[in-house]
Amino acid sequence: xxxxxxxxxxxxxxxxxxxxxxxxxxxxxxxxxxxxxxxxxxxxxxxxxxxxxxxxxxxxxxxxxxxxxxxxxxxxxxxxxxxxxxxxxxxxxxxxxxxxxxxxxxxxxxxxxxxxxxxxxxxxxxxxxxxxxxxxxxxxxxxx
Numbered sequence: 770x771x772x773x774x775x776x777x778x779x780x781x782x783x784x785x786x787x788x789x790x791x792x793x794x795x796x797x798x799x800x801x802x803x804x805x806x807x808x809x810x811x812x813x814x815x816x817x818x819x820x821x822x823x824x825x826x827x828x829x830x831x832x833x834x835x836x837x838x839x840x841x842x843x844x845x846x847x848x849x850x851x852x853x854x855x856x857x858x859x860x861x862x863x864x865x866x867x868x869x870x871x872x873x874x875x876x877x878x879x880x881x882x883x884x885x886x887x888x889x890x891x892x893x894x895x896x897x898x899x900x901x902x903x904x905x906x907x908x909x910x911x912x913x
Contacts, residue, residue, distance in 0.1 A: 811860045813867030813879050819896060822881070822910035824855065824888070828895040831855055831886045835906040839883040840870035852900070852907070854878045855886040881910060 814825040822831045834852065836843040844852050857877040861869035869877040870885070879886045889900030889907070901909045 811858055811862050812864045813857075813861075813869075813881075815867065815879075815881075817912035820911055820913040821898060822886075822912055823895075829888055830892055830896075830898045830900070831910055832889055832900050832907050833881070833884045833910060834887060835908070837885050840868075840880055840885075842872055842878060842885040844885070844887065849887075851890050852887040853890060855888060886910070 815822055815831065816825045816828075817823070818828055823829060824831060832852070834842075834844055842854065844854065854872070854876075855878060857869035857879045859877055861877055861879070863869075866882050868880055868883075870880055870883075872878050887907075889897075889903070891897075891899050898909050900907050
């Protein structure tokens with residue numbers, strides 16, 4: 770029981786403190802994976818709204834993470850509980866600044882200019898941007 774409590778507390782801290790993955794400590798766990806498919810289309814379903822990049826189907830704000838590198842997400846399963854990836858279909862086609870890349874878990878995620886895109890779980894209404902500058906490393910994508 771104590772082991773479970775310690776792991777639960779550790780997961781919460783990692784999810785909120787920089788999105789390190791737990792893979793090296795407790796094995797693969799994709800329970801934090803949110804299958805957020807914006808659309809069945811195979812091109813990036815995004816648009817500009819109020820000067821921000823949003824998902825074209827649900828109009829929710831999209832974010833980037835400073836610790837990510839080109840077409841590589843550093844946001845593991847625990848992180849994705851708070852920052853769900855903007856998932857892409859496996860047959861996604863690059864268009865302009867947008868392309869999909871294959872994550873380490875084998876799933877595909879949309880990226881803009883190579884920067885992976887995410888939602889923020891605490892944004893509950895269209896236009897919310899509560900994750901902007903969160904921990905100094907999460908940022909909305911400005912379009913103006």
